[in-house]
Amino acid sequence: MLPPELADYRACVGIALFNHEGDVFIGRRRGLAADEKYAWQMPQGGIDEGETPREAAARELREETNVASAEFLAEAPRWLAYDLPKPMLRKSWRNRYRGQAQKWIAFRFVGDEGEINIETPDGGEKPEFSHWRWEKLEATVDLVVPFKRAVYRDVAKLFKRHTRGDLS
Template sequence: MTPDTLPYRPCVGVTLINAQGQIWTGQRLDSTIPAWQMPQGGIDAGEAPRDAALRELWEETGVTADLVEILDETPDWLTYDLPPELLGKVWKGKFRGQKQKWFLCRFHGHDSQIRIDRPHPEFAAWKWIGAQEMCDSIVPFKRAVYAQVVDRFRAHLAA
């Protein structure tokens, strides 16, 4: 199979915002460069995207569904392709990239309720940032998707 014939991995992403419209971002543990991203992950077989989003949020940040309000979601799936150096190395080489459904969630908890020290941690650190800094902080191959997500949810976001 060539990269352009491989399928996209079904995935969800969560734009978690605080009362000021700042976006939650985590610094990935598995990156050799400073890579910051929003919570995201695969959809399990038979799982609805909305349920997957809340599960991924909990798995990665410790934030439970009762602490968030889902405000919006992207109407379409957004896709990105892996760069050539990652093809065949992630997801056992089964996917060319991801197709993602994104959800905008307002966090109604306290920062102390965010726990990245999870059983299978993905992040070394976290912070609240503005929309432009979020787009500037993501790895280049995901930048176009993040720009689309920010554009969709812009009315709720801090600059």
């Protein structure tokens, strides 16, 4: 699935869920201190065996937000990768990967906000987020941990056309 040059990375997806105003869903990562500066991110997760990136993105979106009312908008044309900082490598994936290579998928949220449930999302998964909100796509770059910023800049460029409200 991943190109050979990304063989040292964990294959996963990132999800940009846009509302009708053109803002994206971001969640505050659970378990961080209240004053943690870079605690926000868009949903993301691994690709299971036999899944396409688009299928994985829809599943991860349900597992992290409970959102099923989403229309596909776009898939990033290339994989976007980031390296984990060295201290995190020992804790994550037992040193098997140097970081994550993500295929980003954009969806438009077409449901009612009452559908969003980060406390008990679909599938009984452990909650990923403690809070959520809608945010300007370009603002997410400054809210995410520094080692993911280059990827978020690329995502902001790739999906900019979806930030203009109901335009697809």
